[in-house]
Amino acid sequence: MDPLTIIIAAPLAAAGLVAVIPGNYRFLIRVIALLATLLSAAVAIWVFAEFEPGASGLQFETRSVWVKSLGIGYHVGLDGVNVGLVLMGALVAFAAACVSREIAERVKEYYVLLLLMAGGILGAFLSWDMFGFYFFHELALVPTFLMIGIWGRGDDRVYATYQITLYLSFGALLVLVGLIAVYVQCGANTFDMVELHRHVAQTPIPAAAQRWMFPLLMFGFGVLVSLWPFHSWAPTGYAAAPTGVAMLHAGVIKKFGLLGLIRVALPLLPEGAREWIPVMGVLAVGNLLYGGWVAMRQSDLNRLLGYSSVAHMGFAFLGLASLTVLGVTGAVVVMIAHGFLAGLNFALSGYLRRVAGTTQMDRMGGLLDKVPFIGALLVMAMLAGCGVPGFANFVGELLVLFGAWEANKTWVVVAAWAGLVVGAVYTLRAVRTILHGPLRTELATVADPAGAWHRSAYALLVVALLLFGVVPGLLIARIEPDAKAVSGTIATGIEMKAAGEVGSIVRGAVAAAGVGVRQ
């Protein structure tokens, strides 16, 4: 079996296996879940290491027909963009499985759904078929809803569940319509993205069609990534979600939307992108500044983290909106880094919740004394969140700022303010209220239950953040060629516009050259 299929199939198969094991074999169920996600992670690490940066075409490619008449296939492969995402996704999934020991009720169902989530999203990241891309994502999304509903917490959880379910379904439906429109308008009778890229290079989709298709995809994917002002599901949902789900969703599944923009919307609809990119830039800035400001006022840690993840997504959108190599590369780095970070953040908040019995920050205080290990990690995570060098987030945000500068200086200035100042305000406030200061008397008796599994999960995520922060070349060498291809497609699109009436032959040739970099 090829490695990529193993990455997808391991969690899915494990989900099937767990489903038939009687529910009272909890230990066995946990072990199976851990082993499956570990296997995925190990293979993901292996393919990441074996991936040859800058080589042409997809690597570790596998394809087979699924529904022939519609041009749907199972097509997985790695390029520079998804290789890092898959690594991130698999590691976070493993970490999520590790911290899921906190679940005490209906363990079996929980793990089945968790494994479905993990397998689904990894499948979405790996898919090069638009249908599979969407299909796997939905496969990951639905368990999210169920899990928030069943294992969620807080008084608000029913409302939160409905909100996240409907909001994300709305986004997903927009995406579905958009993807189908791409399929129909291309007229190549295939959902295969590689084929579509090739086809579009020869015969671009009519500009008039691109103009309405792009916003469909932009807002559809945008909703899935909590693009401002379509973000309100995120804080509510994450505040209610069980730890593992929040980790997987905020860290991994959310990145699907951005990947969709990179894979489908930008390269296939360059004309539409050109028209709508300014809007995306403005909304990205909205994410950054507004998300940050609202985060400043949160008293619940999970809601704070939710808003901070809204804010961070602003960097990714800004990078994409810049349409430069630097910006797109930065956006991908931000996606990966934020994946690790969000996973870490929510894992830690889940842990603190177990310790302190609440996520209300003002009801914690001085906890660093009680939980030095977790506290130290939280400090690190918070610092990473406000873009301190040494963590991967810094690299991504820096690249985005540099990449976007030429596109629009105001955006960048605002983004820098949001990232450097606003981000610091709310993260440091959180550290101050949760960890620093005198220990609150009612917390005097709490114990630190961090077990080895827990520690390994947290440490894994921190190490990844640090590794990619200190040696960003690992990611960037892989991402850059493909980022170049993406921004190149649009750039040629702009050139085509400038060239005006040169004629379709030249247009085709120029576009082919742009995509040729990828192929």
Next chain:
Amino acid sequence: MPAIEQLVWGILLLPLISAAGITLFGLRRPRLAGVLSVGAAAGVAVLSLLVFTGTPFGEWWECSAEWLSVGELNVPVALRFDPLSLTMGLIVAWVSFVIHVYSLGYMRGDRGFGRYFAGLSLFLFSMLLIVLAGNLLVLFIGWELVGVSSYLLIGFWYQRPAAADASKKAFLLNRLGDFGFLVGLLLVWSKTGTVDISELECKLALDPGLLGSLATAAGLLIFCGVLGKSAQFPLHVWLPDAMEGPTPVSALIHAATMVAAGVYLLCRVFFLLALPGSAALELIAWVGAFTALLAAVIATQQDDIKRILAYSTLSQLGYMVMAVGASSVSQPPVAAMYHLSTHACFKALLFLGAGSVICAVHHEQNIWRMGALGKKMPVTFVTFLIAALALAGVPPLSGFFSKESILASVLESNVAARHALFAVAVAVAALTGFYMTRLVAVTFFGPERTQIAGQARESGMILTIPLLILAVPSAFAGFWGIDSAYASQFKGAAVEHAGVFGRIAAAFTHSPVATLWGLGAAIVGIVTGLAVYWNAATDRLPEKLGLVAGWARNRFYFDELYAALNEATHEFLSRLADGVDRWVISGIMVRGVHGSIELAGRLLRLTQTGNIQIHAVLLGAGIAILLLIVLRH
């Protein structure tokens, strides 16, 4: 220089390894942590000396390693060794080595011993990164990291609310400055296409108009970073609060090295600030002068020994910044770096001395609860006195020379109102003498004001030896020709003077007006100080000065002003955003859509009356409507 190239990476890696090692293994093992950290500091000190001596005088070289390269942005970890960085590096390495040793004694028995040394090592790494960076982006990384380590160390005793708040405040204000720095960096990069210092210098030398009308803006934006890091007005408020950290930290980070990084940065990019058509320098000079004066006035009315020193640091940093601002291409900022170097030694010494005192009086920091410590703590007293006199600018101590050169450079500068600037500088010199006299007189002389002060004893060897070590450069650094080392950086401004007396004489002959004014101001300050505070039981100044003293005591209400300002602007916007999110986006938009759909459902449902005949009516109406619609098409 292959041998040296191997060594220089060691300079960076040793503290980094130490920080990582302590974090992983040493947090619960104080002995290991101490050995690792002090060992690393010692290694760095030795290596920096080797590199310093291994580089021929006045030359510079670079080495770099691949780090980040995307598209047009190429950021290697480039290290640049020129007189500026080498000398600065040497000072940083040695001062921090001494303070590492001192910390072994000062922090003994603290629960967070390992954590402390991890932070210190991290700081050393980041500071060296700033100093050696050959690339503005790498410098920025170091810049951010010193901020982080400063945050961690100020908040070292995080259980104390004051410390926790102070660390937060320090980091945030630094971030505010860094924001400007980063934007400036982006501006420079977009105009010149490089962030490499050498390349930038080359490009600007070839085409001074490269930045165009944005030269002033770029300079001032980078200066924003300095405002934060060097705590210049208006971002000066964090530094006094930062004294909540352990005293050695105050000595190392908040007196000798990190805060001086701002001045160092200004000198690093001096070619950019001094571009023709840029008005940045003039503003910088005035900001520095204002900070110096403001802080000196506040220092006269502080009672906490560390806070007095902190304001003194602020004031001296303002002095240096002013010196940079008063410089020009023809008259490079040698004086500023000179003062930075000497200040690093004697201010570190002052803080360590204060630490020794604080230890002796059981962590009492109010000078009015000390007194007559001079006899009980002779080593501390003598070294402290040397440093204080150096700071006041008494010849032949090191401070005298550096301060003299600053005064001279101000007097000779191109700044429009240079005489006003000079007047401020002289006033600050007098105030410096005054408040240092106050500090020494109240702390070491006069009556024992409390019982604790009476029981004080001299600190142990591990604390006093570093004091003695630092006393040497504090006293004699004026004779070592540090200025000529810096001068060689800026080509052609070197002044060579031989011999001890030759140097003292040179100070007077070179710029007699400035020197005499400076010396006079110092004497006036000291004499006034002695007159007011010799054997004083309480501070008599407030009665005499009234309102001014009150304002100085309350730091001119800057903290309150900023709090109000922040509340009115940023917090207000945040509240606004939160309100919009709660009521408009989550409320009207999300819940509104949800609610109106549900309402529509409930209303529409009313058509299902359950009565067949009404159903039949609806059926008929439906058919009629359908027919109408269809037939209209």
Next chain:
Amino acid sequence: MTVGLNHYLAVSGLLFCIGLAGVLFRRNLLVVYMCIEMMLAAASLALVAFSRFRGDLDGQVLALLVISVAAAEVAVGLALIVAVCRRGLKPTADELAGMKL
């Protein structure tokens, strides 16, 4: 005056409308049901009329089938209404409005 297609259709339409009005406004379900039969008959009349004037027999065939189907419907319908009465309910639309909204 010759009686043409339109006359038949007018009668048929009138009948249909009367039937419909009865369905909508009569209280007793039995009467309602009879009105429905009237509607069916009206429709059959239209069928036959078209058939006659088109000279095609299909319409008449269908009309015959409609009549027989209507008979079957009546059988079932009456049985249902009887069942309603046997449960002690009045056979009116108001009485049988238990399920709603």
Next chain:
Amino acid sequence: MSGFSAIGLELAVVVGALAILMIGVCVSSERRSFLSYVAALFVGLVLLSSFLVSWPEKQAFFEGTYLVDGLALFFKRLFLVAAGFVLVMASGSSRETAIGVEFPVLVLIALAGMMFAASAGGFILLFVALELVTVTFYVLVAFARNTRRSLEAGVKFLIIGAVTSAFLVLGMAFVYGATGTMNFDELRVAPIDVGNKQLFDIGLVLVFVGVGFKLAAVPSQIWAPDVYEGAPAPVGAFLASGSKAVGLVLIVRVMNSTMLQGETLWAVLLAVSAVASILYGALCAIPQKDLKRLLGYSSIVTAGYLLIGLASGSEAGIGASLYYMTAYTFAALAVFTVVSIVFGASEPAEIVGLAGLYKRSPLLAVALTLSMISLAGIPPLAGFFGKFLLVKSAVGSAGLKTGLVVLIGVMVVGILISIYYYFGVIRAVYWVAPSKDGKSIIVTRSERVALIMLMVGLVWLGLFPGRLIRASSGAVGSIAPSRQAIAEVVKHDGERR
């Protein structure tokens, strides 16, 4: 193939029905529930045999009144499947349906009517077959006549059904009057005078209303909630599957035969009805508390989706509707099976009564969840693929015509709202604590098998939709030659003018 062998399947079913009636009379009343099994088995055999016979590609019998083609066969098999599961359902726990011999007999007769309807080659057979189904259903809906709800539902179904039949006949009369023929093949090419065009249009609308009654499409949707709520669960299942499919196949046939003369008419008619059905059903379903009633509203929404596929006017669109109908059939059968097991056939099915179902019977909980997810149109289940194909056909024909944009928009809104109320059911199953008297539920072996088969079907169709897509597009393709002929006629027409 002779005429009698062409109607062999229907004949078999009718004969089976009579045989069971005879046997039932002889068998003692305790063992009569056994008859449902026999009937189910028999239906299965007929289904099997439909695969063994080699059917002609497309052939008309009985002077064009009876058609054998792919479309007819597709639907006949669907009816057989549905009837089989309904019979199993009826045989199970629900007492009142199993006691009488009439129930399986009536189901079989309705089935025969459905199968005839699928083969209807003209209005005559259409009407007769449709009425066979409808009249049988009057009885079935009111089958539990000792409960008031069932009786009330029967009366409502009867009145509305009879009124719509009257409209149907009137509509047929008008179309006949305008064209002079009742045969679909002749209708296709029948010339219409300008003066008769309006008559023809009105006739078509009325026919649509009459057939739409089976589909539960606006404007003849009004009966659905009450009848679904009141009818015994197996009858509800049959209404949702077989009866609805009859509506679909008949609309396809009528539309196919009048496309030439009424292309814009159909586009507008279907679009308006689809939009209204989706919005009406979805909005009204939001506050529902009874699962069967909820399914009634959701059946209206489903009718809307099915019409969207037809409205797009393409072969792919009709194929998508067929696919969706199949997927819906499986899900609806599963839900009604669960309902009849949990609540009993003719008791109210309060959603809160599902609380803690995951504990009382995991199998039922999973089956209900899967079918809800499939109904909501979420992968990897059959419903997702159905909605995917529908969206695809709509977008495919859209270009950017405003009408279809509205249609797609409404569809998205409808899917969202339906996710809301379907998730309400899942929520009741999983995260509402079980009530005190929550005993575990006994599921008989046959029900278990039926449920598992349905679940497998849902998953299989979701993961490997290829076969069914081929089958449905083949079914549509079998009536396509005539569509091609239309195109030729149009061309000729154009040349002539």
